[in-house]
Amino acid sequence: MISTEKLRKPAVRAFVDSLNARDERAFAEAVYEKFTYTCEKEEGDAAGFYPAHTQFVVTDQSSDGYTLTGVILKAGDPVAARLTFFPRGYRSVSKLDVATGVAIPGDSFNDALVHLGGGRVEPKPAAGTLRRLKLGDDYFVHRWGRGGLGNADWINTGEKATDPDVYQTFHSPAHGEQTDEVRVSRVVSRLSVDLGWDGTYQKATARFHATLSFWEAVTWLSEKYRLAGESIPKVTGTLTLTGPPTLTVPDGNVISTEEITVTGSKPPYPIDFTREFPLTGLPLGTYTLTLANAVKTGGYWSSKYNTTVTLRDHTISFTVGG
Numbered sequence: 001m002i003s004t005e006k007l008r009k010p011a012v013r014a015f016v017d018s019l020n021a022r023d024e025r026a027f028a029e030a031v032y033e034k035f036t037y038t039c040e041k042e043e044g045d046a047a048g049f050y051p052a053h054t055q056f057v058v059t060d061q062s063s064d065g066y067t068l069t070g071v072i073l074k075a076g077d078p079v080a081a082r083l084t085f086f087p088r089g090y091r092s093v094s095k096l097d098v099a100t101g102v103a104i105p106g107d108s109f110n111d112a113l114v115h116l117g118g119g120r121v122e123p124k125p126a127a128g129t130l131r132r133l134k135l136g137d138d139y140f141v142h143r144w145g146r147g148g149l150g151n152a153d154w155i156n157t158g159e160k161a162t163d164p165d166v167y168q169t170f171h172s173p174a175h176g177e178q179t180d181e182v183r184v185s186r187v188v189s190r191l192s193v194d195l196g197w198d199g200t201y202q203k204a205t206a207r208f209h210a211t212l213s214f215w216e217a218v219t220w221l222s223e224k225y226r227l228a229g230e231s232i233p234k235v236t237g238t239l240t241l242t243g244p245p246t247l248t249v250p251d252g253n254v255i256s257t258e259e260i261t262v263t264g265s266k267p268p269y270p271i272d273f274t275r276e277f278p279l280t281g282l283p284l285g286t287y288t289l290t291l292a293n294a295v296k297t298g299g300y301w302s303s304k305y306n307t308t309v310t311l312r313d314h315t316i317s318f319t320v321g322g
Helices: 010-020 024-030 046-052 106-115
Strands: 031-039 042-045 056-061 067-074 077-087 093-100 131-135 138-146 152-160 166-172 178-181 185-198 201-216 219-222 234-242 254-263 271-278 285-297 314-320
Touching: 010 024, 010 056, 010 077, 010 093, 024 031, 024 131, 056 106, 067 106, 077 106, 166 314, 185 285, 185 314, 201 234, 201 285, 201 314, 234 271, 254 271, 254 285
Parallel strands: 031 093
Antiparallel strands: 031 042, 056 067, 067 077, 077 093, 131 138, 138 152, 166 185, 178 185, 185 201, 201 219, 201 271, 234 254, 234 285, 285 314
């Protein structure tokens, strides 16, 4: 085995050190911005190459220092490989050719196995969430899966996470707003879920908004008058986040449930609330957020007529980790 300190070329040394340290920032600094690689019939750029590797143990290097032979991990098994580097400048690699299945001496292979901790690394279980990781100056969305060399790991999808807060947004209803009403009272509402980022991992932010109005003679008017006591509008309901179905729980495990009570503060008494749900560590699958049994009470005509409005359930499904 050859330690990285003995590698002849600084660019090659920085590249291998970044892989073994699992340091994506260091890797970005070790490759040229237009870096490409080939591996058997596969080819790609830095975003596709980096997550496919865990460690690379060097057993030999060429006289010019640009070709390394050693052992990498492929689907949990040690595999002999030869890496040929094409530098750009003193500390940057512009291209890499990877050949697997090469022959190396048995003693060298066994030494590499010792360094790798016994020769087999079981693939880590999927954590089930997308990740946002920085590569160079940009953030990329990573998804759990198999890399180009077979490892189960976080795979860079190549999709830039351009917005620092929101990745995807879902609505109920999918388009427009939902209207529920009785004879003299109306509620127009919408439930949304923003899938964003809590640092590295995903989080879900639920937002509910409702506008209220009352019937006056020939038209609907907003709740423009100042109200007091039981006339002040409020909405109650149950907000529940449910996980993917399982064999033992066909409807999915309840991740979170909360009884919601939101009171309008001043005319026209809009109803708004926001809740955040961290998604780190949750299993991969489809999750469902439901606002159920929601009821609006109060309003301008509440002292004279029935202004209680029962809202139809809002339901949003979204996928964690895919």
